[in-house]
Amino acid sequence: MMSLRQIRYFIAIAETGSVSAAASTVFISQSTLTMALRQLEDELGVELFVRHAKGMELTHSGHQFLRQAHLIMSAVDNAKRSLQQSTDDIVGELNIGVTSLVAGYYLADLLSRFQRIYHKVKIRVVEDEREYIEHLLVSGELDVAVLMLSNLEHRSALNTEVLTYSRYHIWLPPEHQLLEEESLSMDLILKEPQILLSTDGMEQRIRDIWQDTCAMPDIAMKSNSVEAVRSLVSAGMGVAVMPDMTYRPWSVEGDRVEAKRILDVSKTLDIGLAWRRGGIRNLLVDHLLEVARESMSKPSLLNQ
Template sequence: MSFTIRQLQYFVAAAEKGSISRAAQSFNVSQSSVTEAIKDLESDLGVILFDRHSRGLTITHKGHQFLRHATEILSNVADARRAFDQQQDEASGTLHLGVTSLVAGYVLSDILARFRRAYPAVEVTAIEDSGEYLEHLLIGGELDVAVMVVSNLRDRMALQSEILEVSPYRLWLPLGHRLETPDSIALDDISDEPLIMLTLDEIEEATAKLLGALGSRPPVAFRTRSVEAVRSLVATGAGIAILPDLVYRPWSLEGDRIESRDVSGALPVVQVGIVWRKGSAPKQTTLNFINIAKAHRMLRSR
């Protein structure tokens, strides 16, 4: 039996939300419907996609590999449906796009790929820089739109934004770490742990504010602008990390396992969104990009 689009949607939702119950809630269906769909998908593929445990689900290595294919399939299906809803063949023009480093590889790539497929005649130029500089370019009219972290957007009077994704902070641990098994981890539990600090966008600032709530701050073992370096360092036991779930992957490039756990307390979230200038109607290519980004958000939230 071949797998279905519905099975793929349930699988992606379970992988992103980490539990059957939350996946079922997002589709307003019973937990048994999601469970059976995933079991049938595993049977059809001949692989185990999730490890089941009391705290929910952990995606397996094979499941992580299949997740990329499943997401691409669902994206292509959405593109195919939209092709009959819009008159796209003659769409042309230019789009000047900005992106911050953190979201370039985690949010923008899928949106931009869908936009290029939908509007192949549009010439796209893109620049990667800090959020502060992208705001300057947007206000000055040098950029049409940007995909960036909007949690701390500076000039909300001049800029319009729409949130695409909200990502909570989670604790990253190497396999076998002493904090791997507790159901609840408090900030005090990590006060003496060496920390791997990511210095991209406002992540370092937000993490510093978060750790400032501790009586004694964890020692920083390493600072890096590379998410892959964080993964490798955490996986090999060099330290822990507190980062948005947006950039979490369960494996380092070397194939070592990385665990992810919730931390109790009021942790901040990272909001990723699209930003454009207020005060004048966006040109058509900008509106088309915004609509593509919104469609991408709706697909991921299903």
């Protein structure tokens, strides 16, 4: 039967990328750790890692199980915390980085939940471009960051945890002819003028989706502002491929925006936390992770 010890060992391997480093982290022998992992894989009936000369790499099943493993350990830690200690004893400073697009949709809720529990912890937030936030993480100037994980450059130097997946939808003005279609393909969508969101690496993300088709889109306008994209779509200036985390049905002017699922787009925008791999970690990061796991996996306004 699966045990909490096996789950803890699995997380250690996933975070360090090797059995030897994980064994040092959890203070057991490599052989014991290897046996525990083999037993866990046998119990689950899947391979969690691909073994290679440079270490251990998570399989697709491994990534799926890592998320569940974190949720399990978070629930256990929360149960212990509620029985053993008050959060009044937890003090310190937590330096958090965030990118502009993510800040507008996730940060306020996450930090308000964290501060309600850990009200004696001082929080400092740095908002900047992803490249600079990554630099601050790797250099140790930030403890943790909330950002899009889909296009990280220094992934090998960072531990990451996906907290939510945002699918892509097409935004349309009310009464647009495409709203009458039962399902929409990219070929059909790209016949319309496109409004392109260009902030926080989104332009390249959307262009990658476009490239999966043979059509050449007509870009009517580009904007760094989600609200500008929303207003332009509602005014009938074009349509926009957008992650569903940004959707709400009304523009600033009060005009309606409709959204429909795109039939042949399976890519998602992965939102989560990143922190430096190796070295001494600010223990407050673990508390933020616990709160994030509980608060950030919320259903979208759109059908998944």
